[in-house]
Amino acid sequence: MSQSPLLLQLIEALRCLPGVGPKSAQRMAFHLLERDRKGASILSDSLQQAVDHIGHCSQCRTLSETEICGYCSDSRRNDELLCIVETPSDVLAINQAADFNGKYFVLMGHLSPLDGIGPAELGLGLLEERLKEGGVKELILATNPTVEGETTAHYISEMAAEYQVVSTRLAHGIPLGGELEYIDGGTLAHAFSGRQKLL
Amino acid sequence: MSQSPLLLQLIEALRCLPGVGPKSAQRMAFHLLERDRKGASILSDSLQQAVDHIGHCSQCRTLSETEICGYCSDSRRNDELLCIVETPSDVLAINQAADFNGKYFVLMGHLSPLDGIGPAELGLGLLEERLKEGGVKELILATNPTVEGETTAHYISEMAAEYQVVSTRLAHGIPLGGELEYIDGGTLAHAFSGRQKLL
Missing domain, CATH: 3.40.1360.10 (Dna Topoisomerase Vi A Subunit; Chain: A, domain 2)
Known part of the structure; x- marks a missing residue:
């Protein structure tokens, strides 16, 4: 393999992101190295800090x-x-x-x-x-x-x-801007039985 | 703002990746912190190493x-x-x-x-x-x-x-598997003028 090992390692590492496949990972790696090395450094620091310091709230678990x-x-x-x-x-x-x-x-x-x-x-x-x-x-x-x-x-x-x-x-019903025609039956049935007085 | 500043910083930093907007960056940050902290650490290291060590070849500039x-x-x-x-x-x-x-x-x-x-x-x-x-x-x-x-x-x-x-x-012409009907005029004209003998 003639390709730089560090580059291959970066492409592989980028695939831990959700929704990123081999082609996207490659595009991201080349973009960062050719055009945005500063952004890559900042991202590296932010990731490490987040992993090291972010835990869960002892009251609400967020x-x-x-x-x-x-x-x-x-x-x-x-x-x-x-x-x-x-x-x-x-x-x-x-x-x-x-x-x-x-x-x-x-x-x-x-x-x-x-x-x-x-x-x-x-x-x-x-x-x-x-x-x-x-x-x-x-x-x-x-x-x-x-x-x-x-x-x-x-x-x-x-x-x-x-x-x-x-x-x-939380209330179930028709989403704002939705069209009745395209709404699934379950949601429509919920919206019917949960109808409210207008005035 | 009640949101964790380190988390917001990470979401912002992820936006340096091509094709990643605010919603995707948020999804990536939560995914990494909730489900793949090891992947996040590896990604952080790979990014830093790539930025520090990858330069250009002195012969071919790659x-x-x-x-x-x-x-x-x-x-x-x-x-x-x-x-x-x-x-x-x-x-x-x-x-x-x-x-x-x-x-x-x-x-x-x-x-x-x-x-x-x-x-x-x-x-x-x-x-x-x-x-x-x-x-x-x-x-x-x-x-x-x-x-x-x-x-x-x-x-x-x-x-x-x-x-x-x-x-x-490199030769211009019809891509493999392409259908003539959907190929743009320029490509088709190129393919015509560059036609080759079969036998």
Whole structure:
């Protein structure tokens, strides 16, 4: 092989990125080496720093470089509302889109007994302690609308009921800008049974 | 902002990769931190090593971590054939596809006076010295079939003629597996005028 070994190593390493195959990895490697060596150095540093310092928040389990994350330590946020999500990217999505002012709890997955993911792996013990302490008035269950997500939401709502905490689930229905013609039957049925009074 | 600053820094840094926008960068960052921290560390090291050690071959100008690259130092390759390409990725492409056993010369671009890229920027002085030394019998001009690529090929072929070196250009025509109906007029005209005897 006449190709530079370091270059081949870089192309191989780039393939750990999701959605990057051999051709894209090659294009990225050549782009960085020919046109953006400074960007490559910065990326190298950022990756190492992120891997070394980012762990999980001890209260809500989201990715954080501090013991308590920025959401949990923010005193302007309402402690009485707790939004349960599956991943840290869901936190980011809700934060960018919704006018939500409460706190988060990140499961880092969903119940999936076949994969060995039970209540302990999702940190539900930590969540139960928080419910026991009181203070939380409403759990907003924002797990994904999949079979596993629904099961997880159901399990947590039963736990919440033991501590007299109200659970709510995000509304299902027609997405904004969607056309009725192209919406799947399940969503349409949900939207029908969940119809609301206009005035 | 409640989001971890190191995480935001990583998402921003990932955007230096070609074809990666804000959403992909976010997905990559979460994937690496949640599921592939080892891959992220390896990628960080590979990037730093590549940036620190990969320079250009002093003979053919391709990317190489050694003074003379693997192609130029390979004594089994034929010194009499010299293939001129625009970028190191073209070297890789030709090497993977064609049964070419000569050496390469990488321009790292094409003539483009408006962008300030003239013969000096493409290392044509280095190429001229090589032609002057003798030894090279044929220059294969494999620049891209664009206006700039054609101009560059023409310029180099005139230089080669001064030293009585034959220049050839890659054949234009219908790509394998292409359908006549969908091929652009220019290519079809080229394929017609360049038709060859079958037997």
